[in-house]
Amino acid sequence: MNRDGSRPPPGTLAPRRVPEAYVRAEVASFPLTSLEAFRSAVTELVPALDSKDGEPTWALWRECEKNMSEHASGWSLDRIIAVRDAFWFPSRGHFSHRQAPRQGVSMFHYLRNLADTHLERRPGVTVIFQGTGAEAVEALTHYRWLTFAMPEDLLLAAVPVEPPPTHVDIEPPLLVRHLLDRGVAEVHHHVGAGMDFPLLWASLLSAVGAPGLDPSSLAGPGLPFEDGERMLRWLLAAAVTRCVLAEVLLRRETPPLLDFVRGLSESRAWLPQRRRVLARTLEALSRGRREVLPALDELRGLYEDLHPLAAHNVNDPPHTLDEVWRRCDPVALRLRLDTPNGGERWLVRSGLKHLAALEHAGLQDVHFERLFWQVQRVRCLSYRAYVQRPLTAGLQWFIRFYGRPRAMKGPLSAVRAEVSYAVAGGDQPIAALEVRTSPSDDPIRIAEELTSLTQSWRGVLSRTGERVADGRSPEFGVVMHLIKDRDPSHHWARGQPPAHGMGTYAEPVPERRVQLGGRYSDYFAAQSVQVEALVDLLRAVPLSLWLVRGLDVASDELSVPTWVLAPLYRYIRWGAARAAAKRESRHAPPLRLTSHVGEDYRHLMEGLRRIFESVHYLLDRTGGRLGHATALGVEPGAWAESVGAVMMPAEDRLWDLVFEWRLYSDYRLPPALSAEAPPGRPQRVENLLRELSEAVFGRCVAPHVLAEAHHVLHNLWCPPLARDEGGVGLDAFSRAFRRLDWSRVLNGAHVRRVLVAYREDERVFQRGQQLVDIPLDASEVATLRSVQAAMRRLVGARGTVVEVNPSSNLLIGNLLDLRNHPILRLNPPSAEEGAPPPVPIALGADDPVTFSTFLLREYSLLHEAARSAGYSEREVHEWLSNIRQTSMDARFTVPWRPNALGMADELLKELARFTRRAVPRDEAHAPA
Numbered sequence: 001m002n003r004d005g006s007r008p009p010p011g012t013l014a015p016r017r018v019p020e021a022y023v024r025a026e027v028a029s030f031p032l033t034s035l036e037a038f039r040s041a042v043t044e045l046v047p048a049l050d051s052k053d054g055e056p057t058w059a060l061w062r063e064c065e066k067n068m069s070e071h072a073s074g075w076s077l078d079r080i081i082a083v084r085d086a087f088w089f090p091s092r093g094h095f096s097h098r099q100a101p102r103q104g105v106s107m108f109h110y111l112r113n114l115a116d117t118h119l120e121r122r123p124g125v126t127v128i129f130q131g132t133g134a135e136a137v138e139a140l141t142h143y144r145w146l147t148f149a150m151p152e153d154l155l156l157a158a159v160p161v162e163p164p165p166t167h168v169d170i171e172p173p174l175l176v177r178h179l180l181d182r183g184v185a186e187v188h189h190h191v192g193a194g195m196d197f198p199l200l201w202a203s204l205l206s207a208v209g210a211p212g213l214d215p216s217s218l219a220g221p222g223l224p225f226e227d228g229e230r231m232l233r234w235l236l237a238a239a240v241t242r243c244v245l246a247e248v249l250l251r252r253e254t255p256p257l258l259d260f261v262r263g264l265s266e267s268r269a270w271l272p273q274r275r276r277v278l279a280r281t282l283e284a285l286s287r288g289r290r291e292v293l294p295a296l297d298e299l300r301g302l303y304e305d306l307h308p309l310a311a312h313n314v315n316d317p318p319h320t321l322d323e324v325w326r327r328c329d330p331v332a333l334r335l336r337l338d339t340p341n342g343g344e345r346w347l348v349r350s351g352l353k354h355l356a357a358l359e360h361a362g363l364q365d366v367h368f369e370r371l372f373w374q375v376q377r378v379r380c381l382s383y384r385a386y387v388q389r390p391l392t393a394g395l396q397w398f399i400r401f402y403g404r405p406r407a408m409k410g411p412l413s414a415v416r417a418e419v420s421y422a423v424a425g426g427d428q429p430i431a432a433l434e435v436r437t438s439p440s441d442d443p444i445r446i447a448e449e450l451t452s453l454t455q456s457w458r459g460v461l462s463r464t465g466e467r468v469a470d471g472r473s474p475e476f477g478v479v480m481h482l483i484k485d486r487d488p489s490h491h492w493a494r495g496q497p498p499a500h501g502m503g504t505y506a507e508p509v510p511e512r513r514v515q516l517g518g519r520y521s522d523y524f525a526a527q528s529v530q531v532e533a534l535v536d537l538l539r540a541v542p543l544s545l546w547l548v549r550g551l552d553v554a555s556d557e558l559s560v561p562t563w564v565l566a567p568l569y570r571y572i573r574w575g576a577a578r579a580a581a582k583r584e585s586r587h588a589p590p591l592r593l594t595s596h597v598g599e600d601y602r603h604l605m606e607g608l609r610r611i612f613e614s615v616h617y618l619l620d621r622t623g624g625r626l627g628h629a630t631a632l633g634v635e636p637g638a639w640a641e642s643v644g645a646v647m648m649p650a651e652d653r654l655w656d657l658v659f660e661w662r663l664y665s666d667y668r669l670p671p672a673l674s675a676e677a678p679p680g681r682p683q684r685v686e687n688l689l690r691e692l693s694e695a696v697f698g699r700c701v702a703p704h705v706l707a708e709a710h711h712v713l714h715n716l717w718c719p720p721l722a723r724d725e726g727g728v729g730l731d732a733f734s735r736a737f738r739r740l741d742w743s744r745v746l747n748g749a750h751v752r753r754v755l756v757a758y759r760e761d762e763r764v765f766q767r768g769q770q771l772v773d774i775p776l777d778a779s780e781v782a783t784l785r786s787v788q789a790a791m792r793r794l795v796g797a798r799g800t801v802v803e804v805n806p807s808s809n810l811l812i813g814n815l816l817d818l819r820n821h822p823i824l825r826l827n828p829p830s831a832e833e834g835a836p837p838p839v840p841i842a843l844g845a846d847d848p849v850t851f852s853t854f855l856l857r858e859y860s861l862l863h864e865a866a867r868s869a870g871y872s873e874r875e876v877h878e879w880l881s882n883i884r885q886t887s888m889d890a891r892f893t894v895p896w897r898p899n900a901l902g903m904a905d906e907l908l909k910e911l912a913r914f915t916r917r918a919v920p921r922d923e924a925h926a927p928a
Contacts (some may be wrong), residue, residue, distance in 0.1 A: 019816050021138065021145035022390050023072045024511040027064060028087035029082060030711055031110060032277040032373075033380040034061035037728075039288040042667060043369050044104040047089045050711060053104065056138050067766045071391060076885035085501055087114060107365075107476065108355045115158035118143050119168065126156070126165035135293035140170065140864050142805050147852055148390055148811075151383045153198055157348040164349055166340070167426075171860040175880060176428070179859060181471070183431030184884055185856045185891040186424040188627060188803040188844025190554075191435035191453070193402060194411060194420035195849050204382070204408040205242075206328040208235045209303045215296065220400055221495030226382040229296060236299040237285045237354050238378035239330070242347060243369050244282065244330045248368065249350045259369040262644030282585050285378075287371040311765075317414040321422060322458060328411050340427075348376070387852045393404055393814030395470075395556055395600040399493060403513065407794045413728065414859065417456035417476065417713040426853045429464060432475040432893045436552060441529040443537040444915055450537075450547055451911045453478060455889040458904040473900035475893035477549030479594065480534060482568060484528055486559040500769040501649070509762040517731050518759035520564045528728035531568050542585035543910050545576060546903060549892035550588075552627065558606075561655075562613035563713040568735070569618050571728050576722055592892040593619050595801065599628035599812060602648040603774060604639055604784050607631025608791050609659040613799055616670065617714040623799040625890060627841065630813050631775040632792055632802065632839060633822020636784035640776035651768030654692045658706045661685050663787060667707045670798035675790035678782040696768045700748070709748050716740065733759065760907045791828070792836040801890040802839055805846035806861045807853040809917025829871040842887040859884075 031037050031045060036166055037060055044637040048086070049061060061084065068080050076600040089105055090113040091116075099104030105113075107703045118139075119126050130139040144342075146155075156165050195203070207213060219228030221511040248260050255263070261282065265275045277298045284293040294302075303310065307330035318324045322338045358365055388401040412419055420435050435453065440446050457476045464474060486492040487504040503510050517524065537546060551572050553565055576591035595614040601607030606633050607627035615626070629722050662668070664682045686703050693701035716736035737755075742748040757764045774780070843862070845855045859880055866876040896903030 002373060006718065011533065018071065018073045018391070019073065019141075019145065021142045022148075023068065023075055023080065024087075024142060025145040025149040027068065027083045028146065029380070030067075031060060031107065032062045032154075032377055033150050033197055033384055034060070034067075036060055038126075038374065038377040038381065038738065041286060041288050042434070043107050043366075043373055045088045045110055045630065046104040047085075053125075060610055076200065080545060087117070090125065096826060097279060106355075106359070106552060107369075108359070109153070109222060110351060111158045111352075112160065118146060118640050119155060119159055119165070120157055121161045122165060123161045123163050124168050124767050125167045126159060127169050130199065135890060137572065137642070143168075144169075144861070145390070148387060149384070150380050151197055152852075153345065154348065154380070157345055164345070166345070171426075171856050172863055173642045173768040175863060175877065176856060178239060178877075178881060179884055180428055180430075182772060182881075183888055184425075184855065184859075185432035185434075185842075185887045186420075186430055187432075187434050187625070187887055187891050188805055189420060189424055189433065189435050189796065189855075190402075191416050191420055191437050192409070193847035193850045194416060194423055194435065195409075196423050196854070197387065197849055197852065198344060198385060199412065199423070200405055200408060200849050201326040201344065201382070202324060202332075202341070203411040204235065204405075204657060205239055205307070205311045205315035205330065206411045207408045208232060208239055209300065209307050209917060210314040210340060210410070211300060211304075213312060213407060218404070220404060220493075222385075222722055222840065223387055223404075226704060230290065233293055233827060234285075234378055235382070236296075237281050237293060238375045240278070240281050240299065240303050240306060241285050241375050242332050243255065243334075243376065243386060244278075245351060245368070245372060245735055246334060246347055249347070249354060250334075252443045255353055256365045257371065270679075274302060274305060278854055282367075282371060285374045286367060288374065296617070304777055308331070310334060319414050321418050323417055324419075325711065328866045332619060334379050337738075342631055345366075347458050355679060358423060360866055362719055367385055378784070379536075386849060386856050388811045389852050395558070395812060397478065398812050398850070399556060400495075403493065405849065415456050415459070417453045418460050421457075421460050421735075424845060425483060426854045426856050430855065431472065431888065432477075432891045434477045434479050434549065436481045436554070437478045438483055439534045441526075441533055443533045443540070446492070446533055446537050447544075447911045447915050449897065450478065451908060451915070454547060454907050454911070458665045458901065458908070459573055461904060466564070472895065473899075476547070476635065477891075477893035478547055479550035479552050480548060481552035481554045481564065481596075482530070484553060484556045485558040486556050487649055487861075488522060492556075492559075496611050500766070506597045506765065507762070508760050517733050519765065520560065521730055521733065522562060524564055524732060525730040525862075526727070527568055528730075531572050531728060534573060535579075537914070538576050538579040539582075541914050542579040542582040542588060542908050545585055545588035545591065546671070546894065546896060547579055547907055548591070549894070550592040552594045552596060556629070557596060557600040557610070558602075562617060563716075564608060566617050566714050567717045567728065567732060573730060584898075589894050592624060592894075593620065593622055594625040594627055596627035598626065598627060598631035598778045599809070601631055603653070604631055604634060604636060604644045604655060605656040605660065605787065606648070606652060606785075609656050612673075613658060613714060613719060615795060615798060619800065620797075623801075625801045625803050628805065628809060628812075629795075629802045630822045632795065633824075633826040634813075635825060636781050638786060638820075640781045641786070643776060645776060646770050646774045648774065649769050650696050650772050651765075653772050653774065654689070654696055654706070654768070655688050657685050657692065658703070661689060661703045662707050662710070662785065663790060664705070665704075667704070668711045670794065671792045673790055675786045678779060681783055683777060684779065692772070697764055697765070700883055702756060705747050705750045709751045709758070710730070712740075712751055713753050713758075739898055748909050756835070768916050792839055796837045797841050799840065801842050801886060803842050803844050803853075806844040806858050807843050807851040811851060818861055819869045821862075821865055824869060826864065827883070829866050829875040840890070841883050844887075868891070 020564045031042060040056045040059055042060055047056045049058040057781060061164045072080060083810065087655060088110065118129055120129050126332045128139050128143050145780065159165050175280055215229035215232045218231050221232055225231040225234050248257050249255060275293050280292055280294050281299065309327055311326055318327050325342055326332055327336035329343035331347050335346060337343055337346065355369060385404050388398060417435065421433050424430055424433055437449060459475065461916065489503060491503060492498055501507060503522050513628055536849055549568060573591060579585060580588045595618050597614045598607040598611040611626065611629055611631060664677045666674065689703045689706060690700050693706060746749050805820060806818055809815060809821060810818055827841045845853050845858050848854050863876055863880060
């Protein structure tokens with residue numbers, strides 16, 4: 001609320017340059033989550049930094065200060081020190097008489113204070129500690145940012161109550177009851193990141209023990225331990241140490257850890273070599289000393305002795321979620337625990353109790369203490385490698401975080417649908433689940449992927465008794481998404497992007513090698529194989545259209561333009577329509593379409609242009625959905641003020657201006673799309689187009705020729721421009737040009753010349769990559785407001801639904817504060833006078849492990865954001881109820897007839913028949 005009691009316009013709250021909650025979380029968690037804390041193996045935080053005992057704490061603070069000076073813009077050092085003192089050196093009231101803060105704060109008391117500061121001491125299910133003062137308003141925000149910094153389950157384990165809490169009840173109870181009673185749909189969920197961190201950690205504890213795990217599969221820029229092999233060795237060291245700590249804790253009279261290890265040395269069950277490797281492993285981890293750490297093969301052999309099921313869990317993955325919990329974590333396996341996160345929770349809880357008992361008795365086990373906290377640090381550092389870090393905006397950062405867990409997910413491969421369903425609802429039954437996965441280049445492998453997901457979903461149906469809201473079975477569907485990619489050599493993904501787009505798919509002549517089909521032809525050819533494989537499967541198994549419910553394109557949004565994807569979309573849509581017409585499909589509903597777009601952009605106009613291209617040329621008139629599309633809701637003035645100026649390639653700026661010119665001149669646009677040009681803007685755009693076209697094409701091109709070229713490029717496969725239906729493949733665009741009815745193209749000769757130069761001329765490409773600097777002046781802002789309002793009217797008129805993912809948008813879009821989320825402008829809780837009509841909204845969680853969230857929590861975060869923005873409880877409740885209903889109405893899943901289990905069995909039978917029929921004869925008759 002404003003000081004005068006009025007509510008500011010939604011989405012226009014001035015964002016803090018760096019959120020206070022982010023700085024607090026980073027400083028508060030630093031003793032557990034930083035590489036410096038791991039290297040120094042600190043077990044006590046000493047307030048007197050200049051003392052001999054305080055030297056490790058001083059080194060830790062020095063590194064923390066350095067990090068914060070680079071990231072905490074606007075924060076004075078005094079403010080940062082105050083946060084440090086509050087969390088590292090809490091007041092005397094938090095301690096017993098045996099440990100005053102001036103004598104040093106043990107890591108045990110540090111973690112307990114961190115938990116007490118944020119969580120109530122309640123057994124089973126706890127809540128956020130909100131206090132009674134002004135800080136209560138920010139309590140949820142502070143806790144949310146802390147869970148971006150460190151694992152939530154570690155905080156829960158530190159709450160000193162019995163039984164320990166396993167869950168934090170953040171969700172408003174009336175809202176959750178309303179959602180679950182009426183049915184809530186998860187419409188945006190990538191199955192590859194559909195787990196939470198405790199599940200990923202349990203899977204990792206088996207995956208690291210697989211002999212075939214290639215350390216290079218863990219490599220990538222920004223890893224906490226620098227390279228893939230080093231990270232794998234530290235993970236193995238931590239996994240081994242967990243087993244040792246557990247055995248110490250399981251003894252009736254817990255021996256000092258060093259005595260326990262010496263006892264192993266005297267045991268005949270352990271070979272001398274294994275004992276030496278174990279001793280070096282424990283020494284290396286206890287001091288963070290890389291030079292002492294054993295070689296990878298030695299660590300693998302040692303861990304195989306301690307967790308013999310590890311490799312088996314990769315080669316023959318568990319088939320139920322209970323089996324994952326019981327088999328993957330060696331501690332859970334040792335204790336026969338199959339409760340969620342049972343092994344990790346027991347280890348942390350028992351370890352903290354042991355440290356408390358030692359302190360109470362006036363004793364100390366230095367080796368146990370060091371190793372226990374070092375294991376927690378390895379886990380926290382892994383968490384920060386897999387959960388996207390705040391202030392790392394844009395999809396290029398997201399791609400790195402999303403790809404890192406890939407090698408660790410093998411043990412979860414057979415239970416992905418069950419995992420996604422459990423995580424999406426926070427173990428609550430939801431009405432519908434859509435999962436997204438990529439097609440393969442072989443229809444058999446796609447069939448095997450669908451079989452695996454269906455088998456896992458069948459397990460969900462069996463365990464839920466098939467019934468959720470309104471007596472219906474939960475619905476399930478798969479959305480196949482094409483993956484945008486920057487370059488065939490993956491230089492961008494490895495953090496080695498060449499200058500000016502060299503070597504990317506956009507280059508017509510990369511490394512002096514002519515691409516037969518022009519720019520993007522290699523990318524298009526690779527995607528053609530996948531879409532043909534998918535269409536082959538749909539035609540061979542029409543019943544699979546009840547399972548394969550949609551098509552999407554995702555990942556690196558800026559890497560591939562929309563015109564490259566248009567023919568792929570149309571090819572799949574035509575193939576799916578033909579498959580649905582077959583009797584075997586049992587009147588399958590049509591394939592639905594969506595597109596990740598408008599989330600990553602250099603200039604806001606670029607995001608709006610790509611949304612237009614998706615709505616008009618990909619989704620056509622099917623309505624469909626847009627993934628994220630935050631460009632529709634970002635307030636242009638606030639965006640321009642935060643950005644200042646934009647630097648982008650000349651050719652992308654050129655197409656943005658072409659799009660803008662089309663809006664002003666109503667050039668081949670749908671009737672619902674029109675924009676009012678700010679005074680003097682059309683002439684300015686025309687002048688800029690002439691200048692840029694000369695700079696890119698080497699000659700001045702008239703705006704109407706560029707506009708026609710933009711339209712034709714997206715319509716090469718569409719009647720009446722195309723004479724017949726097009727196909728796919730390496731030379732697809734060349735064939736499309738030959739088939740085009742140029743008599744229907746306005747200024748055909750000029751347009752053809754522009755398109756040929758754009759697609760095939762290396763000099764045009766190189767000139768197009770030259771950077772232009774765009775000041776975001778008043779004219780730009782006024783234009784953006786006009787164009788954005790026009791696009792919102794078009795999206796609303798088409799009935800196109802925007803898939804909103806709050807946590808994903810917060811991190812990728814660098815929103816800093818959910819009160820600035822575009823949803824509060826796109827679809828405000830109460831109508832704003834003079835604003836464009838609201839855009840339909842559906843809610844999803846996107847990638848639960850990458851963004852440390854799940855579906856019901858996303859509803860709760862929106863609830864909190866809207867309440868903080870000044871809307872009443874009634875307004876917010878009705879608003880979220882409407883979003884829930886829109887999500888249900890816009891879902892792609894459909895009820896399986898005559899019943900869900902029967903359809904699952906039919907799908908499995910048909911997919912099995914196809915895979916057997918498709919196996920080559922010599923393989924089918926090969927000896928077993």
